[in-house]
Amino acid sequence: xxxxxxxxxxxxVAVLPALAIQGWHEVALRQSRIAGVEQEARRxxxxxxxxxxxxxxxxxxxxxxxxxAHLRNGTFPGCSEGxxxxxxxxxxxxxxxxxxxxxxxxxxxxxxxxxxxxxDRAYFKAALAxxxxxxxxxxxxxxxxPFLPVALPILEAGVxxxxxxxxxxxxxxxxxxxxxxxxxxxxxxxxxDRNGVIxxxxxxxxxxxxxxxxxxxxxxxxxxxxxxxQVTSQDGTHRMLAYLPxxxxxxxxLYLSAGYGTAAAFAEIDRATxxxxxxxxxxxxxxxxxxxxFGRLALRDPVDRLLDAxxxxxxx
Numbered sequence: 001x002x003x004x005x006x007x008x009x010x011x012x013v014a015v016l017p018a019l020a021i022q023g024w025h026e027v028a029l030r031q032s033r034i035a036g037v038e039q040e041a042r043r044x045x046x047x048x049x050x051x052x053x054x055x056x057x058x059x060x061x062x063x064x065x066x067x068x069a070h071l072r073n074g075t076f077p078g079c080s081e082g083x084x085x086x087x088x089x090x091x092x093x094x095x096x097x098x099x100x101x102x103x104x105x106x107x108x109x110x111x112x113x114x115x116x117x118x119x120d121r122a123y124f125k126a127a128l129a130x131x132x133x134x135x136x137x138x139x140x141x142x143x144x145x146p147f148l149p150v151a152l153p154i155l156e157a158g159v160x161x162x163x164x165x166x167x168x169x170x171x172x173x174x175x176x177x178x179x180x181x182x183x184x185x186x187x188x189x190x191x192x193d194r195n196g197v198i199x200x201x202x203x204x205x206x207x208x209x210x211x212x213x214x215x216x217x218x219x220x221x222x223x224x225x226x227x228x229x230q231v232t233s234q235d236g237t238h239r240m241l242a243y244l245p246x247x248x249x250x251x252x253x254l255y256l257s258a259g260y261g262t263a264a265a266f267a268e269i270d271r272a273t274x275x276x277x278x279x280x281x282x283x284x285x286x287x288x289x290x291x292x293x294f295g296r297l298a299l300r301d302p303v304d305r306l307l308d309a310x311x312x313x314x315x316x
Contacts, residue, residue: 037240037260038228040184045226045242045258048177048189052200053250055092055176059150059166060133062090067154067164070098070106079107092176094147094167101128101160118165127151128160135253138170138197138210146170146210148199174205186237186261191254194246196221199254204235213255221255222246230262238262 066086070079083096087109090096097108103119118124123136136149147167153160177189177200190208191200196218201208213221214234220227223245231241239259246255 041228041240041242041260045244048258049244049251049256060152063152063164063166071154071161080111083109092172094169096166099163123149123151127153127163137193137195138199140210170200170209173200174202177202184260186263188259190257194253233259
């Protein structure tokens with residue numbers, strides 16, 4: 001190997017520690033950012049869950065008031081009209097109604113429209129069995145928009161006497177999932193029932209409502225505990241996904257996941273990495289060029305002249 005080539009190789013080797021330091025720095029920086037994004041995703045999921053829980057608590061309070069009033073006054077002419085007027089002022093609900101302990105609808109904001117009995121509905125049975133507010137499974141119908149039913153038993157002497165019911169409209173719930181300005185870049189929120197049917201989604205609600213969570217993520221719905229993972233969502237976006245399985249506080253009967261877009265989260269790190277790599281490559285190129293020039297002018301040419309003189313001297 002020529003002397004100048006050895007000098008160039010030595011210069012290249014000298015840059016390797018800088019590359020190693022940059023690589024270590026990049027790994028440490030990314031690990032730190034990943035931990036930060038995971039924390040942000042958890043915070044966003046809990047914030048979204050709190051917002052949904054607030055809406056459900058509002059529904060529980062409304063049903064308690066309506067049910068108690070009905071229990072005191074009994075079924076009366078104009079009950080359905082009164083519930084229809086109340087429902088007209090609360091666009092979040094598709095319907096509001098009262099059922100007896102056998103599941104027969106006593107009055108409803110939908111008037112005489114079906115169903116006339118909810119005795120076979122799982123959420124109604126659970127409300128009677130537990131005496132507690134219940135969130136049902138998402139319902140799709142050909143004659144009305146998809147909705148999420150909720151029920152509250154009204155007790156008399158410790159026994160459910162009637163059950164107040166209402167239904168959240170999926171489109172309204174989707175539009176109110178996220179507090180204004182709280183959605184992070186590339187973020188998303190998904191709410192599903194215990195069967196994995198999507199109840200509400202933001203953004204792109206019209207695309208996802210009433211569809212099932214993909215099989216690859218279905219196990220998260222009934223996972224043993226909340227968690228965070230990196231995924232590629234159905235819309236093709238890479239996200240850090242924080243999820244709350246069904247019945248994880250503060251959500252009864254619902255699954256929630258909140259995604260934090262990783263592209264935006266790592267954009268600054270990627271830019272800094274590119275700048276650092278370009279600077280190292282520029283330094284390497286400069287070092288190699290300087291080594292070549294030094295080896296050529298300061299060493300190779302004088303040594304070649306010396307060797308040529310020796311050959312000529314030897315040849316007489």
